Amino acid sequence: xxxxxxDRSQYPSQKADGSLDIDLTSGKYLKLxxxxxxxxxxxxMSLELTVCGDEVVEAKTHVGYLHRGFEKLMERRTFIQCFPxxxxxxxxxxxxxEYCYAAAVEELAGIVAPERADWIRTLILEMGRINSYMMYLxxxxxxxxxxxxxxxxxxxxxxxxxRFEELTGARIYHMFILPGGVRDGLPDGFAxxxxxxxxxxxxxxxxxxxxxxxxxxxxxxxxxxxxxDPALLEPYGVTGPNARAAGVVKDVRKDQPYLVxxxxxFEPVVGHDSDIFTRADVRRRDVLVSIDLVRQIIAKMPKTGxxxxxxxxxxxxxxxxxxxxxxxxxSRGEYGYYLVTDGSGYPRRVNVRGPSYTHAVxxxxxxxxxxxxxxxxxxxxxxxxxxxxxxx
Amino acid sequence: MRTLYAELNKRFPLxxxxxxxxxLGFITVEREHLRALLLHLRDLEGFTHLVxxxxxxxxxxxxFQLTYLLSDRKKRCDLGLRVMIARDGASMETIHDVWPTAxxxxxxxxxxxxxxxxxxxxxxxxxxxxxxxDIPPYRREFDTKKYADETFTHRAGxxxxxxxxxxxKQLYPDxx
Amino acid sequence: MKDELKKRIITGPDGxxxxxxxxxxxxxxxxPKVHPPAxxxxxxxxxxxxxxxxxxxxxxGTGCGAIEMRPLMxxxxxxxxxxxxxxxxxxxxxxxxxxxxxxxxxxxxxxxSYEQMQSPKYVIGLGSCTINGGMxxxxxxxxxxxxxxxxxxxxxxxxxxxxxxxxxxFEDLKKIIRAGEGEGANIYAKNFDWYKANQKKVIQDWxxxxxxx
Numbered sequence: 001x002x003x004x005x006x007d008r009s010q011y012p013s014q015k016a017d018g019s020l021d022i023d024l025t026s027g028k029y030l031k032l033x034x035x036x037x038x039x040x041x042x043x044x045m046s047l048e049l050t051v052c053g054d055e056v057v058e059a060k061t062h063v064g065y066l067h068r069g070f071e072k073l074m075e076r077r078t079f080i081q082c083f084p085x086x087x088x089x090x091x092x093x094x095x096x097x098e099y100c101y102a103a104a105v106e107e108l109a110g111i112v113a114p115e116r117a118d119w120i121r122t123l124i125l126e127m128g129r130i131n132s133y134m135m136y137l138x139x140x141x142x143x144x145x146x147x148x149x150x151x152x153x154x155x156x157x158x159x160x161x162x163r164f165e166e167l168t169g170a171r172i173y174h175m176f177i178l179p180g181g182v183r184d185g186l187p188d189g190f191a192x193x194x195x196x197x198x199x200x201x202x203x204x205x206x207x208x209x210x211x212x213x214x215x216x217x218x219x220x221x222x223x224x225x226x227x228x229d230p231a232l233l234e235p236y237g238v239t240g241p242n243a244r245a246a247g248v249v250k251d252v253r254k255d256q257p258y259l260v261x262x263x264x265x266f267e268p269v270v271g272h273d274s275d276i277f278t279r280a281d282v283r284r285r286d287v288l289v290s291i292d293l294v295r296q297i298i299a300k301m302p303k304t305g306x307x308x309x310x311x312x313x314x315x316x317x318x319x320x321x322x323x324x325x326x327x328x329x330x331s332r333g334e335y336g337y338y339l340v341t342d343g344s345g346y347p348r349r350v351n352v353r354g355p356s357y358t359h360a361v362x363x364x365x366x367x368x369x370x371x372x373x374x375x376x377x378x379x380x381x382x383x384x385x386x387x388x389x390x391x392x
Numbered sequence: 393m394r395t396l397y398a399e400l401n402k403r404f405p406l407x408x409x410x411x412x413x414x415x416l417g418f419i420t421v422e423r424e425h426l427r428a429l430l431l432h433l434r435d436l437e438g439f440t441h442l443v444x445x446x447x448x449x450x451x452x453x454x455x456f457q458l459t460y461l462l463s464d465r466k467k468r469c470d471l472g473l474r475v476m477i478a479r480d481g482a483s484m485e486t487i488h489d490v491w492p493t494a495x496x497x498x499x500x501x502x503x504x505x506x507x508x509x510x511x512x513x514x515x516x517x518x519x520x521x522x523x524x525x526d527i528p529p530y531r532r533e534f535d536t537k538k539y540a541d542e543t544f545t546h547r548a549g550x551x552x553x554x555x556x557x558x559x560x561k562q563l564y565p566d567x568x
Numbered sequence: 569m570k571d572e573l574k575k576r577i578i579t580g581p582d583g584x585x586x587x588x589x590x591x592x593x594x595x596x597x598x599x600p601k602v603h604p605p606a607x608x609x610x611x612x613x614x615x616x617x618x619x620x621x622x623x624x625x626x627x628x629g630t631g632c633g634a635i636e637m638r639p640l641m642x643x644x645x646x647x648x649x650x651x652x653x654x655x656x657x658x659x660x661x662x663x664x665x666x667x668x669x670x671x672x673x674x675x676x677x678x679x680x681s682y683e684q685m686q687s688p689k690y691v692i693g694l695g696s697c698t699i700n701g702g703m704x705x706x707x708x709x710x711x712x713x714x715x716x717x718x719x720x721x722x723x724x725x726x727x728x729x730x731x732x733x734x735x736x737x738f739e740d741l742k743k744i745i746r747a748g749e750g751e752g753a754n755i756y757a758k759n760f761d762w763y764k765a766n767q768k769k770v771i772q773d774w775x776x777x778x779x780x781x
Contacts, residue, residue: 066671
C-alpha cells in the first residue's frame with residue numbers, strides 16, 4: 001500500500017523558542033474554531049485550530065466554559081454540606097468524586113467505613129465505569145460517522161441507569177457515598193435484575209464488536225492514527241486506558257489497591273499499538289472486565305452488616321489539621337482528591353485532579369499537529385476527556 | 393518512606409517528614425533546593441509521575457503552600473513536597489522542562505492564585521476565566537458570595553430561615 | 569481585541585488587496601425586528617400549529633443537562649416522534665435548550681448562537697440553575713437568573729430533570745406555542761437594549777457586535 005507522502009516544503013518553519021512561525025496574514029493559514037457549539041466535541045470545550053490546507057498546524061485547547069469555582073465553593077461549606085455538590089464536578093461519571101471525597105475526609109477524620117459499605121462503593125464505581133465506557137463508545141463511533149453504535153450504547157447505559165435509580169434513587173447524580181459509609185443497601189431482587197442488565201450489555205458489546213471493530217472503514221481511519229509515543233506517558237502524566245494502550249500497565253486498582261479490589265480477581269487490559277483503534281479496543285475489553293467484576297462483587301458481598309459508621313455531630317464536625325491525597329482509577333485514568341484541613345469545620349483546600357486535565361490540554365495540543373481536520377474529532381474523543389473536570 | 397527520607401536528608405536540607413499513610417508522606421522543602429530535589433527524585437529514585445501541582449492559601453501565616461505531589465508507581469509510594477512562598481509578589485521557578493504537563497498547572501495557578509512562574513509557556517494566557525478584572529479568585533480574601541451578589545441579579549423569593557429561630561417563633565409567639 | 573477582529577488589509581490569492589472590518593462587515597448592523605403575527609388569526613393558528621409540531625433544537629450542550637438530552641435521541645424515550653430533532657447549526661433550529669448553569673464564558677457564546685437563530689425562536693431553561701442559580705448560588709462565575717439575559721419561554725425544574733420531564737416540557741411548550749404565546753423572540757427584539765445592558769454588565773470583554781445575526 002502506497003502511503004500518501006505530504007509535501008513538507010509548505011510547512012511553517014520553527015522559531016527559536018520552538019513555536020511555529022505562522023503568519024496569519026499571508027493567506028496560507030486558516031484559523032478554525034471547533035468551538036463550544038459543535039456536535040464533534042466531547043462536552044463543552046473548544047479547540048482553536050490553525051489549519052494549512054487540510055492539515056492542522058497548531059492547536060490550542062480552550063477550557064473554562066464550565067467553570068463554577070467548586071474549590072472555592074467547597075471552602076464555604078462544611079464537610080457534610082460539600083458531599084452533595086461534589087458529584088457535579090464530573091458529569092458523566094459522578095461517583096468517583098463522591099468516593100474520593102468521602103475517603104479523604106474519612107482518612108483525615110480517622111474514621112473507617114464498614115466493610116459492607118466498601119463493597120457497595122466498589123459496586124457503584126464499577127457500574128459507573130461501565131456507563132462511562134458506553135458513552136465513550138457511542139462518541140467514538142459517532143465521531144467517525146457510525147451513528148448506530150451511539151444508539152445501542154446509550155440504550156444500554158439507560159438500563160444501567162435504571163439499576164442506579166433502584167439502588168440510589170436518582171439517575172445521574174446519586175449522592176450516595178458519603179463520609180462514613182453509604183446511604184442504603186441493595187434492594188430486594190437487585191441481583192437478578194442486575195444480571196439481566198449485564199447480559200443485555202454483553203449482547204450489545206458483541207454486536208458493537210462486530211459492527212465497529214470488524215468494520216473496514218473504522219479500521220482504516222483509526223489504525224495508525226493518533227499515536228502516543230510511550231516515552232510521552234510520564235512527562236505528560238498520561239494515565240488510564242490511554243497509557244495502557246501504549247503497553248504501560250498503569251492501573252491504580254492493581255498498583256495501589258483501594259476499597260475491596262485486593263479481594264477481586266481481574267487482570268488489567270493492555271494494548272500495544274497505541275493508536276485510536278487500540279485505545280478503543282482496550283476500553284471495549286475493559287467493559288467486559290468490569291462486567292465480570294460486578295458479578296464477582298454481587299456474589300462475594302456480605303449480605304448483612306452496618307452501612308454507616310457512627311459519625312460525630314455533622315453540624316459541628318471539626319477535623320484536625322492535615323492533608324491527604326486519595327486516588328482511584330476511573331474510566332479515563334487516575335482521579336484524585338487532595339484535601340487540606342485546618343482544624344475548623346470547613347475544608348481549607350480541595351483540589352480535584354481529573355485525568356482530563358493532562359490529557360486534553362498539553363497532550364492533545366502535542367498530538368494534534370499534522371492531523372487531518374476530519375480526524376480531529378476522532379482523536380479528541382479517543383483520549384476520552386470530559387471537560388467539566390478540567391476546569392471544575 | 394523513612395528510609396527514603398533518611399537518604400534524601402543526606403543530600404538535601406529537608407524539613408520535617410509527615411507520614412500520612414504508609415505510602416504517602418509530605419516533606420517541607422525550601423524553594424532553592426526544590427528543583428534539584430525534583431530532578432533527583434525523577435531520575436534516580438523513580439518518582440517519574442507528577443500527580444499534581446497545587447497551592448494552598450494560608451492567609452493567616454502570610455504564605456502560599458505549593459504542593460508538588462510525585463508518585464512512584466513501581467514502589468507504590470507518593471511523596472508530597474511542600475514549598476512555602478511569600479504571599480505578596482508570589483512567584484516560583486518553573487518546572488515545565490522537567491515535566492511538560494506542569495505548564496498547565498502553572499497556568500492555572502497563575503490565573504487563580506496570582507503566583508507567577510516566569511518562563512512557563514503561556515503562563516499569562518487566560519485559561520479558565522475570561523475577562524476577569526478582579527483579584528485572583530482562589531485567594532482567601534476574595535469573597536465569592538459578595539461578588540456574586542453584586543454582579544448577578546438573583547431571583548427574588550429565596551428566604552433563608554434559621555431553623556432554631558423559626559421554631560422558637562412558632563412555638564412561643566409571644567416571645568421568651 | 570483579538571488580531572483577527574481588527575480592521576486590516578488582506579491580500580487575496582490573486583494579489584488583489586481589499587480592506588476588511590470583521591465586526592462590521594460580517595454582521596448585520598440593524599437591531600432585531602419585532603415580527604407581528606399574521607393578519608388573519610386562522611392563518612396564524614395554522615403557522616403556530618406547524619411551528620409547534622416541528623421543534624428543532626440547537627445541539628449545544630451548555631452544561632450538565634446535556635447528559636440527559638442524549639437518551640432522548642434513543643428509541644427508549646424517543647423525542648423524534650414528537651417532531652423534535654437536534655440540529656448542529658443555529659440557522660436551522662428554533663429551540664435553544666439552556667441545559668443547566670451558564671458560566672460567563674458560555675453565556676457569551678450562547679448569546680451569539682441565540683442571535684443567529686431565526687425568528688420565531690424559543691428558549692427552555694433546563695434545571696434549577698437557570699431558575700435561581702441552583703447550587704451554585706454563591707459562585708462567582710455562573711449566572712443566577714437566566715431571564716435577565718435571554719427571554720425564556722419555559723422552565724423545567726430538576727437537578728437533573730429526567731428525560732420524561734423533558735418530554736413533558738416539550739408538550740407544555742407546544743401548548744404555549746399553539747396558544748400564540750411563544751413570543752420570546754419578539755420580547756427580545758422589543759427590549760433589546762435592556763437585555764444588552766444586562767449582558768454587557770456581566771460579560772466584561774465584549775468583542776462581538778451588538779447583534780450577532
